[in-house]
Amino acid sequence: MQTLAKEYITSLLPERPNNSHKATFGHVLNIAGSMHYRGAAYLSSLSALRAGAGYVTLASSPGVCQSVSALTPNIVMRPLPTRPVIYAELSPQMTDSVSIELQSIDTESIDEKAVVQLHDLLEKASVITVGSGLSIGQSKDEFNASTAQLSAMAIAEGNHGFFFALLSELQNRPQSMVFDADALNFISHLLHHSQRKPQTSFRLPKNSIITPHPKELARLLNIDVEVIQADRTHYATLAAKQLHAIVVLKGHNSVISDGEYAFINPTGNNALAKAGSGDVLTGIIGGFCAQGLSPLNAACLGVYLHGLSGDLAAQALSEYSVLASDLLEYITQAIKQIEAITPVN
């Protein structure tokens, strides 16, 4: 177990050759956001650009893409088809009969067939980040409903079907991938509750990074969050071994493990305990993967800089007042501070 030192972190910063163009610094495909979590798509996409990626495409529902493009011109949009939900409403008619009224509503759940429309982007992306705010709802597995209960079912299913199709599509791809938030909850469901697939055959793509907070890791390992918190290094390492991925166990002194080594992050403070700061971390790590860092190096550099951004933001704004969106500005300051340090050889 080793604490990340700033001289080591400096040595990880990707080079920025003058003879370069946007493709030199990589393309992040960010699959994120849903009806209620538009901010997560904004934060994760913009932070990848702030970390130095040359190009970010956000793939999400048309509503999310529209909201994010209204806030920033910097992100390229790939709106995906949604699945209109037909639901049945029971209405008593006359005295002794019941009629079923069919209604269609748009919950902005992405159609599972949308994966086909992502093929070109999946081919050309340098890194794929998945899950920030991509609400999963519940799985159809959990329901045993009659036709009359379809209403609740259809809405609750969220992006489950899309996730399932996406994960199969990602399985054999060589790029680095970052799985966060609801992508992790979906994987936990597949591992421990789903009837769709036996848990033994499940494997993450080979260059995966997962960024669980303790509760998400508890869901992934199917153990209590208190158990994880009592020995964070052990459980981050165990998860990395079991899932064959780089694990970032978030929280005060985040732990990064590849299953063999574990690194402890010294930066960050309670200002980061605010909704959306994890989405910023996903984007930063994705941005460094796009610039060619290995998943382990991108995770170490990303976690350190994310924490340092929080420290610099708290100095300026107080630990109380920092917003996740403020971090976007302080990523810049954090990079400048790290650049000024002489790296270890």
Ligand SMILES: NC(=O)C1=CN([C@@H]2O[C@H](COP(=O)(O)OP(=O)(O)OC[C@H]3O[C@@H](n4cnc5c(N)ncnc54)[C@H](O)[C@@H]3O)[C@@H](O)[C@H]2O)[C@@H](O)CC1
């Ligand atoms: N502006 C936005 O659009 C935001 C979207 N977000 C997205 O919202 C989705 C759901 O996030 P939620 O925050 O609702 O759900 P979470 O699964 O993150 O949290 C649910 C509950 O888990 C527990 N928990 C969380 N972190 C913990 C920790 N470190 N230790 C112990 N227990 C912990 C808490 O009881 C919490 O209420 C994610 O996809 C996420 O990306 C959030 O990032 C918040 C901001």
Ligand SMILES: Nc1ncnc2c1ncn2[C@@H]1O[C@H](COP(=O)(O)OP(=O)(O)O)[C@@H](O)[C@H]1O
């Ligand atoms: N008290 C704290 N000290 C240091 N870092 C923290 C603290 N609380 C949260 N963080 C960091 O903030 C981020 C929170 O991520 P997460 O729990 O996924 O939030 P969200 O889902 O709202 O974006 C993580 O990177 C975590 O390490």
